[in-house]
Amino acid sequence: MYICAFKFRVKMEYFVAKTFAGFESELFKELHSLGAHNCCKLNRAVSFEGDIDIMYRANYFCRTALRILWRRKSFRFKNNNDFYKNIFDYDASEVLSPDGTMAFRATIVDSIFATPLYASMLAKDALCDRFRDMFNKRPDVDKENPDVLFHLHIYKDEAHLFVDSSGESLHKRGYKVRNHPAPLNEVTAAALIMKSGWNADCDIIDPMCGGATILIEAAMKALNIPAGFYRREFGFYRWKNFDRKLWASIRNEADIADDVNVNFYGSDIDTRFLDIARSNIKQARLQDFILLENEKMQNSNPERTPSFVFLNPPYGERLSVEDITTLYKEIGNALKNRYTDCKAFIISSDAIALKSIGLKPFKKWSVMNGALDCQFVGFELFSGDRKSFVVKQKSKK
Ligand SMILES: C[S@@+](CC[C@H](N)C(=O)[O-])C[C@H]1O[C@@H](n2cnc3c(N)ncnc32)[C@H](O)[C@@H]1O
Structure with a gap:
């Protein structure tokens, strides 16, 4: 029986894994060996594509990643209204419920926005207005411990909206119960x-x-x-679309050895x-x-x-x-x-x-x-x- 391959092709999602300067090659190798597609070295980051399972995999297995961002929308904008409208059009209820909490982090380069804070506020307003339209209720802002953390990367008139799937930085592995005064990250x-x-x-x-x-x-x-x-939590644990079954199966893939010769x-x-x-x-x-x-x-x-x-x-x-x-x-x-x-x-x-x-x-x-x-x-x-x-x-x- 002839099966048309593209019919079954999984939708490719776009991600960015962040790291420190100088470790892009190591992160690239790790992502590539995990099965990420179209890996591309950036400044202090590596972009990659794949099915949603690669996001869980990268969070769990990558030793050289600090956080994994999942891109939800990219757009160009002419002015504040245009920017607001583009964020309003994104349906964040895929990850966030109206009873949940959220926060925005923004980086801007050569932008019409005077400060990253202003871009974050405008994006937050647009997202909340959309929730009010849909549910008559809007999520609260919690800057310290949000259920969903959004990142905005703005370069000139180009904006990319991401959700942060890691939550706390991935260098916090969960084994450091006591801190040395000058620890290596x-x-x-x-x-x-x-x-x-x-x-x-x-x-x-x-x-x-x-x-x-x-x-x-x-x-x-x-x-x-x-x-x-050893980590107790990842950012995606609190997402509405968290796939617990898939996550459990990825964790089960780990083939931990009982002993080593060194x-x-x-x-x-x-x-x-x-x-x-x-x-x-x-x-x-x-x-x-x-x-x-x-x-x-x-x-x-x-x-x-x-x-x-x-x-x-x-x-x-x-x-x-x-x-x-x-x-x-x-x-x-x-x-x-x-x-x-x-x-x-x-x-x-x-x-x-x-x-x-x-x-x-x-x-x-x-x-x-x-x-x-x-x-x-x-x-x-x-x-x-x-x-x-x-x-x-x-x-x-
Ligand atoms: C920068 S810290 C190492 C931190 C460590 N890599 C970590 O992640 O926690 C340097 C360490 O060298 C130790 N040290 C300094 N002089 C030493 C020496 N002559 N012999 C052995 N250890 C020494 C200090 O006590 C300190 O714990």
Whole structure:
């Protein structure tokens, strides 16, 4: 029997996944491997298309996404009235009930609107007027904890209306029960692990582990634990059209491993921070995989090599350091003398201190840790001189 394929084609929806600057390639790869169509790298974001299930999938599995926005309408407008009319024409009752709450966030570039707040207010009025027309009742505004959060992206006379399917930023995985004073963002940690090329094929060591973000993200990756596994809520839970059955079936797709062949070692000079790490690791139920020790990095010795070493040393911004140049110099010496055959990766916002490590990087990336501009630098550690190391590497190929 001949079946006309396009008859059964699912309607493609358009989404934008947001991330930090420098992680667009990692997010692109993740979305592509989840089955997203027409992925396209943008500035601090990746757009993609697919059936609605890709939205649930991206929220649950993407380690490098901060939020997933679902586009509901794109239009050009000439003036305020035109803008109002276009928003009025959108039937938001697909996601929001008249008894629900909502909020708008807007970004504007080269727009007729003087402020994003004005664009948000006008959009909110249009949406509420439409509800009044349809139901004789309008949703309330709740800026802190809305049932539905709308995003407006306005560039010149072009507007895009999105609903935010994530709610709280996806970096809030749900395992951080206690906060380190200078934590690495979870999305940043996951993206750095991806950039390093680690594929769960050797141990991970974090000799300045603080609250253990890198170790937890690495263990989650190795054990195939989805990024959203520990989260209690996603934005779409409160949408009218939330498909609970589909969501449950996507969660069931996760193929979490019971064990892995690699270990995760963390140490820190400060026992207070190790207590924080322990609480977070326990919350993630990863105590059997991550081993912690109270030790000064300069005295540490890796259990096994080759390993991947990740370092997020103090930058002198949020944690004060007496002499940052000396600390980074000592880090360089410890890596050179104690971590032979390992690959080490360091993230820091202090470019000058990074130079005092005194080793030649084989890779360098510009990345963000939250609001801080940072460098992420990779070193190959070997005994003897670089020339003999390079010759040895070439002969292996
Ligand atoms: C920027 S914080 C790391 C934060 C961590 N990545 C997280 O996500 O929570 C730097 C950590 O290095 C530790 N530290 C500073 N000097 C150290 C040293 N010489 N040896 C070991 N740890 C040290 C601090 O106690 C602090 O916890």
